[in-house]
Amino acid sequence: DAGITQSPRYKITETGRQVTLMCHQTWSHSYMFWYRQDLGHGLRLIYYSAAADITDKGEVPDGYVVSRSKTENFPLTLESATRSQTSVYFCASSEGVHRDRDSKNIQYFGAGTRLSVL
């Protein structure tokens, strides 16, 4: 059961370069999310997607681009990486929204990508 996988696990890049972080899930979950986690800030939502071809901004979208042409994939692109984008990036997925006691909005996380921008 592959679940949700992120690649690469570690990435070092230089300021100004384009970087794409991949996220793939095998559950056919409708929702997918990208977070970044930095010391002192906890998890911050970058972008999310409710279904294929539907994406929405989160709390910190500037400098990032996402696409969702297929339900199972949700790549995150840093168009021109900056040092402030050095972080740990987590992808997550969920079935949908909460209904009564049926918590379809439980999110399952990938193992993360540690990105350093030099």
Place this chain on the structure above:
Amino acid sequence: RKEVEQDPGPFNVPEGATVAFNCTYSNSASQSFFWYRQDCRKEPKLLMSVYSSGNEDGRFTAQLNRASQYISLLIRDSKLSDSATYLCVVDSSNTGKLIFGQGTTLQVKP
């Protein structure tokens, strides 16, 4: 005011101790509540959902007080393996999004 607030700790307790974490949330329309656990440099994982009637899973008990917009997690008979950061999580009113607290760090010592 943050949407989900937790005491960051750290909580340093001896093995076998009982420890309680609290969390408050600001959105009275929230419908689902969770505790996640995050080990150092790893992904968050669901520990348990939290229901209005309160619920228990082994040594872990979660409580929800909707009137006070307050969630708690009680860990009994702490183990060294309980050392982690515990994230209080609340839904964002039928958007599919979850709001994560910054976490409370627990260190259980021998």
